[in-house]
Amino acid sequence: MSGLMINAVLFGLGAITVLSIPALAEQAKYLIPAVVVLSFVLVPFIAAPIARRMRLKNWGRRAWREGDAISG
Numbered sequence: 001m002s003g004l005m006i007n008a009v010l011f012g013l014g015a016i017t018v019l020s021i022p023a024l025a026e027q028a029k030y031l032i033p034a035v036v037v038l039s040f041v042l043v044p045f046i047a048a049p050i051a052r053r054m055r056l057k058n059w060g061r062r063a064w065r066e067g068d069a070i071s072g
Contacts, residue, residue: 010039018035
């Protein structure tokens with residue numbers, strides 16, 4: 001489920017980057033499909049650690065209280 005949201009964010013960042021830089025905007029008809037493919041390719045590698053972190057049952061009670069690098 002988190003993969004869908006991460007995919008949307010990655011696509012949005014890529015699309016904004018392509019469309020806001022004039023040199024890239026000229027090549028948008030080639031770069032936007034590349035952004036779509038790249039966002040699909042990167043999602044599993046980014047979503048997997050986040051999804052594991054979100055699953056509380058993989059943490060012990062003590063580790064959950066201590067937190068980690070993401071939550072502090």
